[in-house]
Amino acid sequence: MDQTAKPDDDVIRVRAMFISDAHLGTRGCQAAMLLDYLRHYDADVIYLVGDMIDGWRLRSGWYWPQLHNDVVQKLLRKVRKGARLIYVPGNHDEFLRDYVGSNFGDIEICDRAVHESADGARMLVIHGDQFDIVMRHARWLAFLGDGAYSAALIANTWLNAARRKLGLTYWSLSAWAKLKVKDAVNFIGSFEELLASEARRHEVDGVICGHIHHAAMHDRFGVRYMNTGDWVESCTALVEHYDGRYELLRWADVVREREARAAAALAAVAVNGEVSRKAA
Structure with missing residues (x-):
C-alpha cells in the first residue's frame, strides 16, 4: 500500500474521494467497513457515484439499522466541516434523479459531473447504468436479476458471519462467483468499453x-x-x-493488514514480556 494511505494515521486527507454502490438499506451492505473507511479518510470533495441507497429493496421491505444511519451521519458531518458533496444517482436510488440540478447547501445532485484533477486531467463522473443493456432494454429482467443477486448477498452475509467466528477475514462469495462466469466477465469488458467511448464523446x-x-x-x-x-x-x-494521482483502495485488504500488524505487535509484546520474566 502507498505510504500516503496508512490506515493507522488518524485521518488521511485527499483531494477527492469517490464512493458508489453502498446499497444502504440492504442486508448485504458492509456498512461497518464503509464507516471504518470514512473514519480514516477526509476529502475536499466527495463524489457519491450512485446506488448509495437501495430504493428498490426498501420499497419491498424496510431495513435500516443504526450502522446505515451512522454512515449517512458521517457523510453529513464531513459536509458540515467544509467538504463539498456531489451526488450522482444510480438506478437503485433513481428517485433522486427527480432532484437533479438541485443544491442543498454543499450537497449537489447531478446526472453526471466532470471532475478536474490536480494535474488538469478531466474525468467524467457517471454511475453507468445508462450503458447497461439489460437496464435499458429489459428492465423487468434487471429486477429479476436483482432478486437473485440479493439472495447471493444473503448467503455471503451468513458465510462471513461464520468466518468471523472462526477468526477469518472478510471474503466475497458473490464477487468470486461473478468472476468465474464467462458471460459476466464478457459483460464487464463490454461495459468498460462503452464507458470509455462515452468519455471520448465528452x-x-x-x-x-x-x-x-x-x-x-x-x-x-x-x-x-x-x-x-x-x-x-x-x-x-x-x-x-493532491498530486493528481489516483488510488483504488481495497478496504478489506487494509483491515486485514491492520489486524495482522496488531497481532504481530501483541505477539512481540508477549515475547518481550516472557524474555523479561525469564531474565528476572
Whole structure:
C-alpha cells in the first residue's frame, strides 16, 4: 500500500474521494467497513457515484439499522466541516434523479459531473447504468436479476458471519462467483468499453463510474477507466491525492493488514514480556 494511505494515521486527507454502490438499506451492505473507511479518510470533495441507497429493496421491505444511519451521519458531518458533496444517482436510488440540478447547501445532485484533477486531467463522473443493456432494454429482467443477486448477498452475509467466528477475514462469495462466469466477465469488458467511448464523446481524459460492482483502474481503451467498485462485495473506494494521482483502495485488504500488524505487535509484546520474566 502507498505510504500516503496508512490506515493507522488518524485521518488521511485527499483531494477527492469517490464512493458508489453502498446499497444502504440492504442486508448485504458492509456498512461497518464503509464507516471504518470514512473514519480514516477526509476529502475536499466527495463524489457519491450512485446506488448509495437501495430504493428498490426498501420499497419491498424496510431495513435500516443504526450502522446505515451512522454512515449517512458521517457523510453529513464531513459536509458540515467544509467538504463539498456531489451526488450522482444510480438506478437503485433513481428517485433522486427527480432532484437533479438541485443544491442543498454543499450537497449537489447531478446526472453526471466532470471532475478536474490536480494535474488538469478531466474525468467524467457517471454511475453507468445508462450503458447497461439489460437496464435499458429489459428492465423487468434487471429486477429479476436483482432478486437473485440479493439472495447471493444473503448467503455471503451468513458465510462471513461464520468466518468471523472462526477468526477469518472478510471474503466475497458473490464477487468470486461473478468472476468465474464467462458471460459476466464478457459483460464487464463490454461495459468498460462503452464507458470509455462515452468519455471520448465528452472529450475528457477518462471516466469514473460504478454500477457493475467491479473495481478497476486501467487505460485499456485509450482513456483512463476507473470504477469505484462497491460496499457489498469488494469494499472499495477511489481517491485522488493532491498530486493528481489516483488510488483504488481495497478496504478489506487494509483491515486485514491492520489486524495482522496488531497481532504481530501483541505477539512481540508477549515475547518481550516472557524474555523479561525469564531474565528476572
